[in-house]
Amino acid sequence: MFILLATIGTIIGCDGGSGSNHEEEAAASPTGAVANTFVQIPTDVGKIWARVFYPEGVNEYRYGTAGPVAVYIDGSTTAWSLNGSGKTSLEDFEKVVREGFVVITWHLPGTTEMIEGKTYASDGTFDYRGEDSIAALRDVLKFAMGDLSSAEGHPLTSIAPGADSDNVGVIGFSNGGNLAWATLDQHGSELSQLAWYVGYETPIDNETRGVGRIHSDPNNSTDGRETGFTTDDGFNPHAGSWTEEEGWDFDTAKLVYNTTSGKTMKFKFADGTALTLPGMIFFDGNGNNYPDQIAGSCDINGNGKFDTTEDFTIGGNPVEIAGEKKVVLPIRVREAMPNLPSQVATVTETIEYWSKREMAASIPVAAAQNPNLETILFYSKLDHDLPFFPGSPHAHIYAGYALHMDNGLWVRLNPARSYVKDLFSKEGVTIPETYAENEPNLPKSTVREVMHDLAAPDATNHYWLYLTASMNELADRKKNQ
Numbered sequence: 001m002f003i004l005l006a007t008i009g010t011i012i013g014c015d016g017g018s019g020s021n022h023e024e025e026a027a028a029s030p031t032g033a034v035a036n037t038f039v040q041i042p043t044d045v046g047k048i049w050a051r052v053f054y055p056e057g058v059n060e061y062r063y064g065t066a067g068p069v070a071v072y073i074d075g076s077t078t079a080w081s082l083n084g085s086g087k088t089s090l091e092d093f094e095k096v097v098r099e100g101f102v103v104i105t106w107h108l109p110g111t112t113e114m115i116e117g118k119t120y121a122s123d124g125t126f127d128y129r130g131e132d133s134i135a136a137l138r139d140v141l142k143f144a145m146g147d148l149s150s151a152e153g154h155p156l157t158s159i160a161p162g163a164d165s166d167n168v169g170v171i172g173f174s175n176g177g178n179l180a181w182a183t184l185d186q187h188g189s190e191l192s193q194l195a196w197y198v199g200y201e202t203p204i205d206n207e208t209r210g211v212g213r214i215h216s217d218p219n220n221s222t223d224g225r226e227t228g229f230t231t232d233d234g235f236n237p238h239a240g241s242w243t244e245e246e247g248w249d250f251d252t253a254k255l256v257y258n259t260t261s262g263k264t265m266k267f268k269f270a271d272g273t274a275l276t277l278p279g280m281i282f283f284d285g286n287g288n289n290y291p292d293q294i295a296g297s298c299d300i301n302g303n304g305k306f307d308t309t310e311d312f313t314i315g316g317n318p319v320e321i322a323g324e325k326k327v328v329l330p331i332r333v334r335e336a337m338p339n340l341p342s343q344v345a346t347v348t349e350t351i352e353y354w355s356k357r358e359m360a361a362s363i364p365v366a367a368a369q370n371p372n373l374e375t376i377l378f379y380s381k382l383d384h385d386l387p388f389f390p391g392s393p394h395a396h397i398y399a400g401y402a403l404h405m406d407n408g409l410w411v412r413l414n415p416a417r418s419y420v421k422d423l424f425s426k427e428g429v430t431i432p433e434t435y436a437e438n439e440p441n442l443p444k445s446t447v448r449e450v451m452h453d454l455a456a457p458d459a460t461n462h463y464w465l466y467l468t469a470s471m472n473e474l475a476d477r478k479k480n481q
């Protein structure tokens with residue numbers, strides 16, 4: 001099966017981005033020109049298309065004739081484009097290259113798209129970021145680290161001569177972070193040269209997702225929960241609690257699967273097809289065993305949030321298991337609901353699915369194989385994906401931080417202020433005064449209760465600047481070791 005992506009926009013290409021700031025910025029390097037090329041990487045699951053962005057001039061790398069390499073992994077559960085995606089544009093990559101990096105983006109197996117009239121089809125079968133995607137990423141990383149040449153027999157340095165195989169890192173963009181860590185878990189011994197990891201608000205495990213989703217906010221223009229943000233009201237009032245020790249705990253008796261309402265659940269698959277399941281799965285706030293909604297929303301009283309007296313519907317992830325299209329729920333939800341249709345993954349299938357798709361379980365294994373890996377976990381007060389459990393602010397960031405600390409990895413919550421300031425000033429933006437400088441490797445007990453205070457201000461418009469600052473800091477640390 002191939003995944004067809006629409007052609008998106010125009011290639012920004014070698015002539016760089018737009019805006020006067022970029023012209024002035026060129027003073028830092030002779031031209032700041034960015035080149036890019038498409039390349040096929042031979043992997044265990046066939047040839048995978050990748051696209052390499054690099055400085056056009058041989059002396060324009062971060063450290064003169066040499067510079068770090070960043071491998072990008074996009075978020076969501078589906079495929080992404082070599083031409084940029086919703087939250088990451090080619091211009092974002094080009095800004096990173098102007099900091100002296102080589103950036104590699106790539107295709108999941110079974111992904112096909114057309115860019116400027118040419119078709120790019122990665123071999124293999126799209127597997128919703130499972131075993132084949134993990135194998136493909138391993139080999140893309142080996143290409144980045146100079147251990148593997150392209151399908152045409154060319155090493156990365158034949159494209160980008162300054163690519164430093166000792167200074168290679170990964171950008172785990174949102175759910176992309178889970179694929180990164182699953183790969184380091186399964187293939188860490190082959191990837192122990194990987195120097196650094198930058199994460200962007202990755203949902204660390206299936207349990208923290210029980211809190212709801214930002215995109216479920218019933219009204220993006222009102223601040224229903226009075227948090228200071230208008231878009232974080234997709235909070236599940238029946239979520240219960242999350243703790244580092246106990247994980248997710250909630251009242252399972254509130255979970256209901258009702259098939260008599262005439263309502264259905266629709267799930268979209270990567271090949272464009274949809275699976276419609278009869279009935280609805282939901283937390284039953286008012287205890288009537290019926291999914292109460294008005295115009296498709298559980299916000300019955302229209303106050304812009306989901307109240308404990310209102311219902312809250314549960315979504316799932318689409319996947320194919322042994323050729324069958326299925327929907328996967330959070331493990332504890334699935335365990336609490338034995339009588340679901342056959343299109344919902346069984347408990348065993350659910351556990352198997354998540355074992356390859358959440359970084360919580362992978363960090364200890366990965367850390368043991370690569371104890372020198374250094375990480376910056378970037379997050380802001382307004383998380384782009386998940387609200388947080390009351391009493392456990394930004395639990396899914398904290399959980400990742402805690403696992404780094406527990407397993408002896410160097411880790412920092414958000415980049416150093418100096419790196420942020422540098423990039424913001426290049427863009428003509430003032431660094432927010434409230435930006436917190438968090439020392440690396442702060443004890444867990446120091447950060448646990450104050451994760452919200454330590455978070456960057458709302459980064460809606462600047463997340464790529466923060467990510468680039470994080471990459472600059474980690475690459476420089478590696479260079480200076």
Ligand SMILES: [Ca+2]
Nearest residue numbers: 219222230233
């Ligand atoms: Ca809202």
Ligand SMILES: [Ca+2]
Nearest residue numbers: 288290292311
């Ligand atoms: Ca109800």
Ligand SMILES: [Ca+2]
Nearest residue numbers: 299303305307
């Ligand atoms: Ca409400």
